[in-house]
Amino acid sequence: MADIEISRNLPIPKSALAIGAHPDDIEFNVGGTFAKWSEGRTRLAHVICTDGSKGTWDKSADSSELISARANEAKRAALMLGASEVMFLGQIDGELEETKDGLGQIVKWIREFKPQVVVAHDPWKRYRLHPDHRKAGFLALNAVVGARDPLFFPELNLEPYRPEKIMLYEADLVDHVEEIGDWLDTKVQSLLEHKSQLKSTMDITDANDQEQVLRFKNWVTSVAQNEAYKYLGDKFSFVESFKIMDL
Secondary structure, eight states, X not given: OOOOOOEEOOOOOSEEEEEESSTTHHHHHHHHHHHHHHXXXXXXXXXXXXXXXXXXXXXXXXXXXXXXXXXXHHHHHHHHHTEEEEEEEEEOTTOOOOOHHHHHHHHHHHHHHOOSEEEEEOTTOTTOOOHHHHHHHHHHHHHHHHHHSTTSOXXXXXXXXXXXXXXXXXXXXXXXXXXXXXXXXXXXXXXXXXXXXXXXXXOOSOTTOHHHHHHHHHHHHHHHHHHHHHHHOOTTOOEEEEEEEEO
16 A cells, blocks of 8 residues: 555644544544644534433443533543533443434534534444444444435434544554644543543543553653654654544
8 A cells, every 4th residue: 555645733723523423532532633623713613412311330330420420521521621512412332323303403503503524433344342332433424415415304404514624543544644742631621521531431430540541641642742742753742633624
């Protein structure tokens, strides 16, 4: 396969909408980019497809309490990244499906929010384990088509809207990176707002243990550094990586 030319750093968009399967997916995959864009005055919004009700290793956890906690955590994390809106599709964690109603809701949000850029999971990533990530990616892409074409969802009584670009994270075929070195701290802090996930996804058993928190921050930093070296051959930068699509 020929070498792929890697672009970097879009001009700061006026607006961007990120679509994630679970309440922390956006922060993990695009937190640095959104923090950077927010500083550049981008209007940001998050769409979260599932309720996060299975996001724990604790068999005795109360699902309704977990759903409420994860929604509140997602709002705080999004606010930290500068997002003005968080929309919840509310499907059951692990059981995400592309229903007409769910697709219509995302079409409505795209037409109303008018994002210049839509950011979502790459549904074509090979060997993907979690079904919600794959399905959320297809749901996002199908909603972009539905939002741009006037004969889709006429019952919404909203003018069609076409974003300019789609950026797919967890990408199978990366061709774009966003440098996030100056925004790593904000990304980490937004992730730490997901307190219900500290043990299960961040290996933090005590949020007051600064050694554990630093270890997690170092891991986030090393991932971003490794991505820069992999795609740019640059050991001194920190990036989030994407597949970019023009519309």
